[in-house]
Amino acid sequence: MREKLLNLKNEALAQIISATDPEELEHLRAHYLGKSGVLNQFAKELPLLPNDLKSETGQLFNEIKSAIADALASNSQASIPKSQNFDSSLPGIRPPLGHLHPVTRAIDEISSIFEKIGFIRVRYPEVDWDWYAFESLNMPKSHPARDDWETFFVDAPEHPKLGKIVLTPHTSNGQVREMERLGQPPIRMINIAKCYRRQSDVSHTPMFHQFEGLVVDEGINITHLKGTINYFVTHFFGLERKSRLRPNHFQFTEPSFEVDVTCDICLGKGCKLCKEGWLELGGAGMVHPNVLRSGKIDPKRYTGFAFGWGVERTYMMKSGLKIPDLRLLYSNDIRFLNQF
Numbered sequence: 001m002r003e004k005l006l007n008l009k010n011e012a013l014a015q016i017i018s019a020t021d022p023e024e025l026e027h028l029r030a031h032y033l034g035k036s037g038v039l040n041q042f043a044k045e046l047p048l049l050p051n052d053l054k055s056e057t058g059q060l061f062n063e064i065k066s067a068i069a070d071a072l073a074s075n076s077q078a079s080i081p082k083s084q085n086f087d088s089s090l091p092g093i094r095p096p097l098g099h100l101h102p103v104t105r106a107i108d109e110i111s112s113i114f115e116k117i118g119f120i121r122v123r124y125p126e127v128d129w130d131w132y133a134f135e136s137l138n139m140p141k142s143h144p145a146r147d148d149w150e151t152f153f154v155d156a157p158e159h160p161k162l163g164k165i166v167l168t169p170h171t172s173n174g175q176v177r178e179m180e181r182l183g184q185p186p187i188r189m190i191n192i193a194k195c196y197r198r199q200s201d202v203s204h205t206p207m208f209h210q211f212e213g214l215v216v217d218e219g220i221n222i223t224h225l226k227g228t229i230n231y232f233v234t235h236f237f238g239l240e241r242k243s244r245l246r247p248n249h250f251q252f253t254e255p256s257f258e259v260d261v262t263c264d265i266c267l268g269k270g271c272k273l274c275k276e277g278w279l280e281l282g283g284a285g286m287v288h289p290n291v292l293r294s295g296k297i298d299p300k301r302y303t304g305f306a307f308g309w310g311v312e313r314t315y316m317m318k319s320g321l322k323i324p325d326l327r328l329l330y331s332n333d334i335r336f337l338n339q340f
Contacts, residue, residue: 002056002057002060004042005042005057005060005061005064006060006064008032008038008039008042008064009064009067009068012028012032012068012071013067013068013071015028016028016068016071016072016075017071017075019075025072025075028072029072032068033065033068033069033072039061039064039065039068042061043061046058046061099340101329101337102315102329102337102340103209103311103312103315103329105340106311106312106314106315107192107209107211107311109236110190110192110211110232110236110311110314111190111192113231113232113235113236114190114213114232115190117228117231118188119188119189119190119213120188120189120190121189121190121191121192122174122178122189122190122191123191123192123193124171124173124174124177124178124191124193125168125173126167126168126193126194126195126196127154127165127166127167127168128165128166128168128173129159129162129163129164129165129166130162130163130164130165130166131159131161131162131163132162132173132174132176132177133151133166133168133169133170133172133173134166135163135294136175136176136291136294136295137172137173137175137176137251137252137288137291137294138251138252138288138290138291138294139251139252140251150169150197150198151166151167151169151196151197151198152166152167152169152196152197152198153165153166153167154166154167167195167196168193168194168195168196169195169196169197170195170210170212170308171191171192171193171195171210171211171212171308172212172252172306172308174189174191174193174212174214175212175214175252175287175291175295175306176291176294176295178191178214178295179216179292179294179295179296179297180295180296183296184297185216185217185218185297185302185304186215186216186217187214187215187216187217187304188214188215188217189212189213189214190211190212190213191211191212191213191214192209192210192211192212192311193209193210194207194208194209194210195207195208195209195210205312205327205330208310208311208312208313209310209311209312210308210309210310210311211308211309211311211314212306212307212308213228213305213306213307213308214287214304214305214306215228215304215305215306216287216292216297216302216303216304217302217303217304218301218302218303219303220286220302220303220304220305221286221303222245222255222286222305224305225245225257225284225285225286225305225307226245228305228307229243229245229259229284229307230243233261236314236318237261237264237317237318237319238319240262240267240319241261241262241264241267241319242261242262242268243259243260243261243262243281244259244260244278245257245258245259245284246258246259246260248283248285250283250285251288252285252287252288252291252306253283253284253285253286253287253288253305253306254285254286254288254289255285255286256283256284256285256286257283257284257285258280258281258282258283258284259280259281259282259283259284259307259309260278260279260280260281261278261279261281261317262277262278262279263277263278263279264279264317264318264319264320279317281309281313281314281317282307282308282309282310282313282314283307283308283309284305284306284307284308285305285306285307286303286304286305286306287303287304287305287306292304312329315329
């Protein structure tokens, strides 16, 4: 029985290797592996063998059956005749490639725009002390932003001087850290990082990205702030979009402004989307003297401006995108992401 199986294996492999026609291979498959094939006939004889030979012979049978099946599989593709119209010199079809997430692309574009006018990209902690997130930014302990309904506080021991640990609600925690790092002006930084707030609706998510600009030097005034904003708006949104400063109040700037850009649909004329022709971009203003003092910089000699805007919100305002809900950017819906 063993010798017959080995001879069968050698015979089958020789026939399969020499076969060049798909029909011939299919005939060999049926002859050796079919229901009425040779191997099935051998399988019927295995139970009749003495007990001491059943195990060894059965193992050999399975090995031979697998070898014949593998040979048929490997030779089936090689035996398919090539089409006369097939040009083997043509390049292959490239597989589809992925692309960067729209938020990552927006961050890269924002960084590139500010780098062209001398801003240096920096990165500061996303989990930071209360001192850098609030106290050093002229925000008193009674400020609404410093309660549990607005900010995520980390359950950890407090620092005797720096206070609690928080998930940074804005990138402004990098302002005093940058002043400490450089020691003295000039300062021109752009800080892009994740921020965390207890907010979730069509224009807010609990985690979002923000970019923070800070300029400190002698003689810095509001015209420098306005010029920087105009430069960014025209390069990120397009030449047809305009910006404006609207008075507001922020604890760490004085005077403070809301920055608006003209609507991408009506270009400032007013429509159902914007109502008055303007869309709110984010906050800005002249750095408060108390913030400069926190960073060990003399406010009598130096002045500065700062701005902080959400990356996702800014990206949503790009002409032609028409993203109705900020949360779509984090939905991982491939049908949505493939559009970018």
